[in-house]
Amino acid sequence: MAAEKSRILVVGGTGCLGRHVVAASARLGHPTLALVRDTAPSDPAKAALLKSFQDAGGTLLKGDLDDHGSLVSAVRLADVVISTIGVRQIPDQTKLVAAIEEAGNAYIDRFLPSEFGLDADRSEAVEPTRSMLTATKAAIRRAVETAGVPYTYVLAGYFFCYGLPGVGQVLAQAPPVDKAVVLGDGDARVVFVDEADIAAYTVLAAGDPRAENKTLHIRPPANTLSHNELLALWEGKTGRTLERVHVPEGAVLKQIQEASIPMNLMLSIGHATHIKGEQSKLGVDPASGVDAGELFPDVKYTTVDDYLDRLL
Secondary structure (H helix, E strand, C coil): CCCCCCCEEEECCCCCCHHHHHHHHHHCCCCEEEEECCCCCCCHHHHHHHHHHHHCCCEEEECCCCCHHHHHHHHCCCCEEEECCCHHHHHHHHHHHHHHHHHCHHHCCEEECCCCCCCCCCCCCCCCHHHHHHHHHHHHHHHHHHHCCCEEEEECCEEHHHHCCCCCCCCCCCCCCCEEEEECCCCCEEEEECHHHHHHHHHHHHCCHHHCCEEEECCCHHHEEEHHHHHHHHHHHHCCCCEEEEECHHHHHHHHHHCCCCHHHHHHHHHHHHHCCHHHHCCCCCCCEEEHHHHCCCCCCCCHHHHHHHCC
């Protein structure tokens, strides 16, 4: 007899990644709960998204991070809690940890806080990424560990939707025509992952004992490549040679200091990835981490090559 599937609560399910996590959870047969502020929104697009959750077998729960009672009630209906909330709400995950504690840790088999980017404990990213992301996420990790809640931290590099529309250009949202802006020498290897694949690996890890109290590293081999390699791949598809406009590290740091949100945040993440190579050079520590590809080799992930074909 097949083991009973864990009940998964997704907090932040209408966001860029969260909608994919809800879909993956339902597709993989988990009773899936999505915490939403409004179960009948007036916005047609959001209403259609929530209907797709229900059509897939998901259940909508009305609640909010600022409504402690609704959080506790939702947590008590779940075995696993996955948070996919956005950057500005990351500090509010302490409220979610508090709700899990009040509900009783025995209710929760696993908590996956909103991470998915740089390694909060090992990144040396400059401001504002340090204070807005890595330091804040590290503080959430310590709160989770202090509470004694079983966890999995998921690291996934650049989402396709952020890293690939400009073919690796940090501030561009369209492919280059004749010139491409490259941070540094363009040789640092960067990880790119499709949002649906991040969601699939996340849901699989949520119920896997090998990922309990570990950091899950999602690093698809075909999607780990330098900006120079990425641009060469694009040139091969378009038949056009691009001029590389290299921006040295000092100039990038100056741009970060002079820019405002969100540009300085995007540039500081780009500095950590495209110049310092943090996504690829920091190895998987077997004492605290596991590789998603090794745990789940049967996942057929979307490649960077596949995605670039969509831009043609």
